[in-house]
Amino acid sequence: MSENKPLTKLSTLGEFGLIRHLTQDIKLKNSSSMKGVGDDAAVLDYKDKKVLVSTDMLIEGVHFDLAYAPLKHLGYKAVATNVSDICAMNGTAKQITVSLAISNRFSLEAVEELYEGIYLACDQYGVDLVGGDTTSSKTGMCISITVLGEADDEEITYRNTAKENNLICVSGDLGAAYMGLQLLEREKVVFQENQSSQPDFSGYEYILERQLKPEARQDIVRLLKEKGIKPTAMMDVSDGLSSEVLHICHDSGLGCKIYEDKLPIDYQTYKMAEELNMNATVCALSGGEDYELLFTAPLEDFEKLSAMEGISIIGHTCAKSEGYNLITKDGNSFELKAQGWVNFNPDNQQ
Amino acid sequence: MSENKPLTKLSTLGEFGLIRHLTQDIKLKNSSSMKGVGDDAAVLDYKDKKVLVSTDMLIEGVHFDLAYAPLKHLGYKAVATNVSDICAMNGTAKQITVSLAISNRFSLEAVEELYEGIYLACDQYGVDLVGGDTTSSKTGMCISITVLGEADDEEITYRNTAKENNLICVSGDLGAAYMGLQLLEREKVVFQENQSSQPDFSGYEYILERQLKPEARQDIVRLLKEKGIKPTAMMDVSDGLSSEVLHICHDSGLGCKIYEDKLPIDYQTYKMAEELNMNATVCALSGGEDYELLFTAPLEDFEKLSAMEGISIIGHTCAKSEGYNLITKDGNSFELKAQGWVNFNPDNQQ
Structure with a gap:
C-alpha cells in the first residue's frame, strides 16, 4: 500500500464491483476446474478420482490479530492451512472458495493485500480460486475457506486405520x-x-x-x-x-x-x-x-x-x-x- | 427449548465435544458421500458426473436479525439458499459443509436449535452434512455454508448461454x-x-x-x-x-x-x-x-x-x-x- 494515496472506500465499488475487481485476473490452472467465479456455482470435473473437501473459518480476535498479522500473510496462511487438510488425507488440493466478511473500517487496498496473499498461496500450491462470497460485517473480519482436492481411492489416508506396531x-x-x-x-x-x-x-x-x-x-x-x-x-x-x-x-x-x-x-x-x-x-x-x-x-x-x-x-x-x-x-x-x-x-x- | 431447565454453557463441551454432540446422529444419504464428518476432509465420489460447488456467508445484523428470525428457521434458510445455487445450475445438491462462529452469549440449546433447522433442510433436500468448523467469535454469529452438487455435463445451465428470442x-x-x-x-x-x-x-x-x-x-x-x-x-x-x-x-x-x-x-x-x-x-x-x-x-x-x-x-x-x-x-x-x-x-x- 502506498502511504501517499488516499485509500478507496469499499462502498464505492459495491459487492459485484468488488468481486470483479478481486477476481478478474484469475487464470484457472487445473483441468478439473471447468468453470470458476462468475456463476451460481463453480463446475468441477474429477473424472475417476475421489473428491476431498474441507473447510475452515478464521475470526479476527480469535484466530488472528491484525496488530501483528499483516493482511497478506493472513491471506496466505488461510489458504495454506486449508491445503494442509487435503495433504493430511494424502491428496492434492485443486480448488478453493473464499468467503469474506469485512466491515467498512477496511479499505479496498486492505482487501487487495489480503487477496495478494490468497493468490500467492494459490500459485504456491497450484490451487484455483473458483468461488466465494463477499459481504459486510458489523465489526471484525471473518474469513471462511473451503478447499477441494483429489486422490485415488487407494491412496487416501484416514485417521482410524493405523495398525499396532506402526x-x-x-x-x-x-x-x-x-x-x-x-x-x-x-x-x-x-x-x-x-x-x-x-x-x-x-x-x-x-x-x-x-x-x-x-x-x-x-x-x-x-x-x-x-x-x-x-x-x-x-x-x-x-x-x-x-x-x-x-x-x-x-x-x-x-x-x-x-x-x-x-x-x-x-x-x-x-x-x-x-x-x-x-x-x-x-x-x-x-x-x-x-x-x-x-x-x-x-x-x-x-x-x-x-x-x-x-x-x-x-x-x-x-x-x-x-x-x-x-x-x-x-x-x-x-x-x-x-x-x-x-x-x-x-x-x-x- | 424448555424454559425451566438451566441452559448449558458451550464452554462445558469444548470444540470437539460440541462437534461430536451436533454431528453424532448424522446418517449419510448419498452414495457420493463416502466419508463425512470426522477426518481432515470429507471424501466424495461423483463417478462420471460434474461437481458443482457454491458458498454463502451469513452475518448477524447484516443478513439476519435474531430479534425475529428464530434460530431453527435461520439454519433451514442458510441451507436452502445454498441448495438454491445448485438448482440454478440445473444440478442436484448432495453435500454441505457448515462453518459456524458463535460467541459465548449463545447456549448449547441455541446452537442445537440452529442445527435442527440445518438438519431439517438436509432431509428436505436429500443433502448430507459432511464437514465444517465450529469456533468462537467475539461478538455476533457468522455462518458459512458450502454446498456441493452434481450434474451431467450437458444438463448444466450457465448464465451466459441465453439466445436471442428466448x-x-x-x-x-x-x-x-x-x-x-x-x-x-x-x-x-x-x-x-x-x-x-x-x-x-x-x-x-x-x-x-x-x-x-x-x-x-x-x-x-x-x-x-x-x-x-x-x-x-x-x-x-x-x-x-x-x-x-x-x-x-x-x-x-x-x-x-x-x-x-x-x-x-x-x-x-x-x-x-x-x-x-x-x-x-x-x-x-x-x-x-x-x-x-x-x-x-x-x-x-x-x-x-x-x-x-x-x-x-x-x-x-x-x-x-x-x-x-x-x-x-x-x-x-x-x-x-x-x-x-x-x-x-x-x-x-x-
Whole structure:
C-alpha cells in the first residue's frame, strides 16, 4: 500500500464491483476446474478420482490479530492451512472458495493485500480460486475457506486405520509457530507500553515465519509417494502434536509410545522457550499451528523413513491396553495428554 | 427449548465435544458421500458426473436479525439458499459443509436449535452434512455454508448461454420475501415502542414464511427435466429479479423485454405493499430473497411452459441493441435497472 494515496472506500465499488475487481485476473490452472467465479456455482470435473473437501473459518480476535498479522500473510496462511487438510488425507488440493466478511473500517487496498496473499498461496500450491462470497460485517473480519482436492481411492489416508506396531512419524519441526506467537505477543505488550519502541525480532526470524506464514506440506505427500511409502494413517498438526497423536490412537483403537528425545525442535524454538521460562517439549507437544504431517507407517519402512530428510520417527503404536505414553529423556513414562484447542474456554473469551 | 431447565454453557463441551454432540446422529444419504464428518476432509465420489460447488456467508445484523428470525428457521434458510445455487445450475445438491462462529452469549440449546433447522433442510433436500468448523467469535454469529452438487455435463445451465428470442420465465411468485421483511421490521419497531404489544401477523402468514423459511426450487429442476425442457440459461433470484435478468442479458450479450402484467405477485404481497404505500411491481423487481428460478428457454417450449403450474413467462430476450426494457401495464417502456444488493452502501452500515 502506498502511504501517499488516499485509500478507496469499499462502498464505492459495491459487492459485484468488488468481486470483479478481486477476481478478474484469475487464470484457472487445473483441468478439473471447468468453470470458476462468475456463476451460481463453480463446475468441477474429477473424472475417476475421489473428491476431498474441507473447510475452515478464521475470526479476527480469535484466530488472528491484525496488530501483528499483516493482511497478506493472513491471506496466505488461510489458504495454506486449508491445503494442509487435503495433504493430511494424502491428496492434492485443486480448488478453493473464499468467503469474506469485512466491515467498512477496511479499505479496498486492505482487501487487495489480503487477496495478494490468497493468490500467492494459490500459485504456491497450484490451487484455483473458483468461488466465494463477499459481504459486510458489523465489526471484525471473518474469513471462511473451503478447499477441494483429489486422490485415488487407494491412496487416501484416514485417521482410524493405523495398525499396532506402526512407526509414528512427523515432518519438519514442532512448537516453532507457538513460540513465534509468544514472541509477537510479548512485543505487542512492549509496544503498547511504549509506542516509540521498535520490536526486536533478530535471531527469531524462523519462528516468526512459522507463525505468520506456515506452509502446507504438499512436498512431503509427494516425497512419500516417490519413495513408495503409504502412511497407514495421517493428520496435520494444527491443534498440537499430543492432540493429533491421541486422535489417531483413539480412532484406530491403539495405544502409543512417544519418545521425548526424538521430538524435532528447532534451535530458535529452544532459545525462545528458555527466554520465556517455558519447556520446549511442552511447546512441541501442545503448541499447535505447526501444520506438519503426523503419520503412521509400517515397521518395514523404517530404513526408508530414517534416511529421509525432514522426517522424524518419534515413536510407535502399541496395544490400546498399554495406554498413551510419553517416554521422557530420563526414561520415565508419563501419560500423553491433549491440551490443544481452548477457544471455548471462558478464560479465553471476552 | 424448555424454559425451566438451566441452559448449558458451550464452554462445558469444548470444540470437539460440541462437534461430536451436533454431528453424532448424522446418517449419510448419498452414495457420493463416502466419508463425512470426522477426518481432515470429507471424501466424495461423483463417478462420471460434474461437481458443482457454491458458498454463502451469513452475518448477524447484516443478513439476519435474531430479534425475529428464530434460530431453527435461520439454519433451514442458510441451507436452502445454498441448495438454491445448485438448482440454478440445473444440478442436484448432495453435500454441505457448515462453518459456524458463535460467541459465548449463545447456549448449547441455541446452537442445537440452529442445527435442527440445518438438519431439517438436509432431509428436505436429500443433502448430507459432511464437514465444517465450529469456533468462537467475539461478538455476533457468522455462518458459512458450502454446498456441493452434481450434474451431467450437458444438463448444466450457465448464465451466459441465453439466445436471442428466448422466453424469459420465472417460478413461483416474487416480492413476497421482501414484504415479509418489511412486516417484521414494522412489528419490531412497534414492539420496541411498547414492549407489551403482541405482533399482528394474521393474514400475512405466506409472506412471513417466504422471508423466514424460503425453499430451494429443486422441484422445478425436476419438473423441467420431466417435461424435457432444457433452460438455455438459469439463475436463482436472490438479489432481485431485475438484477438477475440483467446478469443473464449482460453475460449473454442480449437485450430483454419484461412485461409488468406478467410478473407473478401473490395477493398478500399486493396487500402488504398497499398497506405500506409501496409499489408491488417495484417489490417484485427489486425485493430479492425470493430464491425462485429465473430461466430462459427456446420459443418452441412456449406451449409446454404455458401449461406448467408454478411457471410464469414474463418476457423474452432480444438483440442487445434493443436494450433492457420493462413494458408497463399501460404499454409504456422503461429501462430495467438493478437495485439489488446494497450491503456495502454506507447508509446500510453501522
